[in-house]
Amino acid sequence: MSNTEVGLGNDNGIEQLQHMIDEANHIVFFGGAGTSTDSGLPDFRGANGLYKGANSPEEILSHGYYVKHTKDFFDFYRENMIFDGKAKPTEIHEKLVVLEKKHKLDAIITQNIDSLHQMAGSKNVIELHGTSATNTCRRCKAKYTAKWMLGTKNIPRCTQLVDGPGGQKVACGGIVKPDIVLYGEKLPVRALNKAYMAVKGADLMIVAGTSLVVYPAAGLVSELSEDCKLIVINNDKTGVDEAADLVIHGNILNVFKQLEV
Numbered sequence: 313m314s315n316t317e318v319g320l321g322n323d324n325g326i327e328q329l330q331h332m333i334d335e336a337n338h339i340v341f342f343g344g345a346g347t348s349t350d351s352g353l354p355d356f357r358g359a360n361g362l363y364k365g366a367n368s369p370e371e372i373l374s375h376g377y378y379v380k381h382t383k384d385f386f387d388f389y390r391e392n393m394i395f396d397g398k399a400k401p402t403e404i405h406e407k408l409v410v411l412e413k414k415h416k417l418d419a420i421i422t423q424n425i426d427s428l429h430q431m432a433g434s435k436n437v438i439e440l441h442g443t444s445a446t447n448t449c450r451r452c453k454a455k456y457t458a459k460w461m462l463g464t465k466n467i468p469r470c471t472q473l474v475d476g477p478g479g480q481k482v483a484c485g486g487i488v489k490p491d492i493v494l495y496g497e498k499l500p501v502r503a504l505n506k507a508y509m510a511v512k513g514a515d516l517m518i519v520a521g522t523s524l525v526v527y528p529a530a531g532l533v534s535e536l537s538e539d540c541k542l543i544v545i546n547n548d549k550t551g552v553d554e555a556a557d558l559v560i561h562g563n564i565l566n567v568f569k570q571l572e573v
């Protein structure tokens with residue numbers, strides 16, 4: 313059983329979406345890589361996704377691969393997952409900023425690691441999978457920027473000076489790992505708890521641009537309160553279409569361009 317309404321009337325559901333946003337006071341936007349494709353960043357599983365080569369990005373961006381094939385991991389990571397200066401926010405990000413300023417949007421929960429929401433000016437952005445904006449030395453916890461990571465070759469090593477065995481200063485040499493959550497690693501507890509809180513207090517959740525196959529992020533949708541409405545905006549079908557009050561199968565940017573906020 314489902315009360316899902318796909319593409320109402322001639323406007324493909326935009327009017328209903330507008331109405332639901334107008335009525336809501338505690339919106340939570342839950343986004344994935346699809347919110348950034350119009351900024352020029354490929355997703356994994358969409359039509360032009362990175363999920364095409366011999367090794368899937370999921371395999372390469374896993375903890376196991378990082379441990380066993382560290383150099384290959386970093387080569388892939390530097391080439392594909394650092395977005396520093398490569399992309400700009402779109403009207404999707406900008407309109408979410410306006411909704412937050414108007415106190416209609418409580419939180420953005422994102423699986424993205426590209427910082428585009430923050431770049432646009434959103435304040436309450438919960439990053440479930442971390443960020444590629446920073447990196448941390450596994451040994452001494454020194455922090456490094458994305459630019460620094462881009463300038464490294466092979467396996468990036470920490471250059472922080474620490475006390476050597478004879479009291480002299482030597483480079484730390486620890487591996488500098490991106491602050492992203494790899495497949496097979498636990499999600500940051502604080503971010504996950506914040507996300508649960510936001511979801512529980514929401515009266516409207518908009519899920520956009522995520523194939524919703526990555527757990528436990530995908531499980532957040534089942535935490536919605538009974539009177540919370542659910543909207544899905546995505547090119548392809550998702551696992552929660554059936555449970556949604558409104559499903560719009562289309563380009564998110566096109567949808568957002570038609571919204572008045």
Ligand SMILES: NC(=O)c1ccc[n+]([C@@H]2O[C@H](COP(=O)([O-])OP(=O)(O)OC[C@H]3O[C@@H](n4cnc5c(N)ncnc54)[C@H](O)[C@@H]3O)[C@@H](O)[C@H]2O)c1
Nearest residue numbers: 344345346355356357358424425426521522523547563564
């Ligand atoms: N920009 C980024 O930060 C980035 C990019 C690639 C992958 N990732 C990581 O990959 C993982 C993949 O999971 P995911 O579910 O976010 O992405 P995904 O690639 O699995 O799914 C993206 C979904 O969005 C849809 N989509 C793409 N562009 C769209 C558009 N313009 N309009 C409407 N729908 C569109 C696709 O059809 C697909 O269903 C995440 O954990 C994320 O951390 C992040």
Ligand SMILES: [Zn+2]
Nearest residue numbers: 449452470484
């Ligand atoms: Zn170090």
